[in-house]
Amino acid sequence: MDRLFGWFRNKKPPGGEPILGENVPKHVAIIMDGNGRWARSHGMPRIAGHRAGMKNVKTITMAANDLGVKALTLYAFSTENWKRPQEEVDFLMKLPQEFFPLEIDELKANNVRIRMMGEREGLPEHTLRAVDAAIEDTKHNTGLILNFALNYGSRRELLLGMRRFAEEVKSGERDPDDLTEATFGGYLQSEGLPELDLLIRTSGEVRISNFMLWQLAYTELWFTDVYWPEFSEEHFYEAIRSYQGRARRYGKL
Ligand code: FPP
Secondary structure, X not given: OHHHHHHHHHOOOOOOOOOOOOOOOOEEEEEOOOHHHHHHHOOOOHHHHHHHHHHHHHHHHHHHHHHOOOEEXXXXXXXXXXXXXXXXXHHHHHHHHHHHHHHHHHHHHOOOEEEEEOOXXXXXXXXXXXXXXXXXXXXOOOOOEEEEEEEEOHHHHHHHHHHHHHHHHHOOOOOHXXXXXXXXXXXXXXXXXXXXXXXXXXXXXXXXXXXXXXXXXXXEEEEOOOXXXXXXXXXXXXXXXXXXXXXXXXXXX
């Protein structure tokens, strides 16, 4: 809270009303799109865009943490991204071992806890080692949960969850009626995270791309043309302000 009030005193977001300390979204997810186009527009190879995108992860994580957001889920690698050229896939798979050693001290100092969702199977050992070390290193932290979606696809997540439930029914541990809107989330990889309040997608694409399909039922959506490496704190505040200005009715009047 101290940090939040400090932020209030010192750092009014430019171009609009200050962000209110209340009605901050608990859980924000971001589809970090546009790294490749950003790189190309600067005459650089695509991988330079991914590295710039990686650097931006820290900036937006700190901004979210300072605001009091409880969980930030970042779409870092989808189940479809394996179809990219091998060189690019290899580069993306090495990003965790570049990112965490560089940023873990500051993340820890800010009480950030690392988490991952997605299928471990298929991810290289070195990627998992870097992510697991960061998860272990931050497991007692109580601030923002920084949740990386890696080798994640929502249809796959739903199928795996339902298969697990079916196995539990088969073994007599559960009855089909045990599956309700309340219990369903417990079979998903986002289990235990707050309801998803706000989804941001950068780079001008307006689609969901197999991301958190169940969790998005009542989520507010924010699309921007800005490429991820250029998505700044100010852009983030703009999305938050928009969220705060919306009336969420959940189907009621
Ligand atoms: C989509 O942009 C972006 C990705 C597939 C990778 C996103 C990953 C990061 C930003 C870094 C994650 C950091 C860690 C530590 C795991 P694109 O390549 O599809 O861009 P384009 O649509 O312009 O080609």
